[in-house]
Amino acid sequence: MTARVTTGTPPEAAATAPEGGATGKDAILLAARRAFTQRPYAEVTIRGIAADAGVSASLVVKHFGRKEQLFNTVADFGPAAEELFDAPLGGLGRHMVLTLVRRRREQKGDPFLRVVFSLGNQDERSLLRTRFHEQVTARLTARLPGRERALRAELIAGHLIGLGATLSLHREGAGSHATPEHLADLYAPAIQRLVAG
Amino acid sequence: MTARVTTGTPPEAAATAPEGGATGKDAILLAARRAFTQRPYAEVTIRGIAADAGVSASLVVKHFGRKEQLFNTVADFGPAAEELFDAPLGGLGRHMVLTLVRRRREQKGDPFLRVVFSLGNQDERSLLRTRFHEQVTARLTARLPGRERALRAELIAGHLIGLGATLSLHREGAGSHATPEHLADLYAPAIQRLVAG
Numbered sequence A, B: 001m002t003a004r005v006t007t008g009t010p011p012e013a014a015a016t017a018p019e020g021g022a023t024g025k026d027a028i029l030l031a032a033r034r035a036f037t038q039r040p041y042a043e044v045t046i047r048g049i050a051a052d053a054g055v056s057a058s059l060v061v062k063h064f065g066r067k068e069q070l071f072n073t074v075a076d077f078g079p080a081a082e083e084l085f086d087a088p089l090g091g092l093g094r095h096m097v098l099t100l101v102r103r104r105r106e107q108k109g110d111p112f113l114r115v116v117f118s119l120g121n122q123d124e125r126s127l128l129r130t131r132f133h134e135q136v137t138a139r140l141t142a143r144l145p146g147r148e149r150a151l152r153a154e155l156i157a158g159h160l161i162g163l164g165a166t167l168s169l170h171r172e173g174a175g176s177h178a179t180p181e182h183l184a185d186l187y188a189p190a191i192q193r194l195v196a197g
Helices: A011-013 A022-038 A046-053 A059-066 A067-074 A077-084 A090-106 A114-120 A127-141 A149-169 A180-197 B011-015 B022-039 B045-055 B056-066 B067-074 B076-086 B089-105 B113-120 B126-143 B149-167 B178-194
Strands: none
Touching: A011 B067, A022 A046, A022 A059, A022 A114, A046 A059, A046 A067, A046 B113, A059 A067, A067 A077, A067 B067, A077 A090, A077 A127, A090 A149, A090 A180, A114 A127, A114 A149, A114 B113, A127 A149, A149 A180, A149 B113, A149 B149, A180 B076, A180 B149, A180 B178, B022 B045, B022 B056, B022 B067, B022 B113, B045 B056, B056 B067, B076 B089, B076 B126, B089 B149, B089 B178, B113 B126, B113 B149, B126 B149, B149 B178
């Protein structure tokens, strides 16, 4: 699929995305995540997402289809979970923290944080929670050894969501100046302890 | 202040709140937290909060004043931080987890979780973030011994926000069946390690 990025993407950004359109698509995904996590489903429009991403509405539809399809794409925690869980158990805690921090710094967005915006809502965003249970918690539970695997998976998810939350919350804080490795030194042992059981 | 709870509070609930009105006030606070964290400030109304709490709008105003004052009350993390941080450093991690879980189970709400709803928003809710920095992160930083206190305080805040998030996210999950003590056994060592530095 070749992207025709109409606005909002400077030529040098396009040049660093030789496969074509990755930058425009990323901008649309970021805008869609923002929209679907911050507003009730019924209030979200393709036009609004396009404006936020700096592209045309027709480009959004071309890449992701209509609103329902775009929502399904945004509510998919699978690829992020695959990336975060892709390490041997002995180093999984550290891998998770490094991956989460690096993804954020590379502007790929936080892997799991958007699920918290669905808390306390009765609208369609609760689909986010169901997806999270299936794609993150259940999958992690299946990978863990030992006892109380579901409980440990829930708590590991909590540590990961909390890391993303506090980095967003203290955007100019001490965490923003720390290297991913240093953050892993401080934060990953807790997760590794729950991984090992 | 004696509350005249007009609706929504069964007599037996009132009977368990001998100081008068705690139950009605708690219901209003819960409804106000929900409203201010889920909607832009401009869209929140006293009438809507009252309806959600099952009380009259005049009762809301009687207890908490008009919208601005109610917002200031809801955006106050001070009392919760005081409760969570009220332990010697050697047992602070465990105290924090026990207090957070017990507060939630006693329907007093999560102490910090609502701050995440302010993330990514440019509206008045960002006041929530500023309050959090002052009342939670800075205060915790001041209590910690050793080096990198601000960074450790941010990460401790992350652990606590994450615990509330995952308990809300897995409302019927394994965490909901675990005792506060057991959750502390699994989750508090991470926090204590950052407290000790």
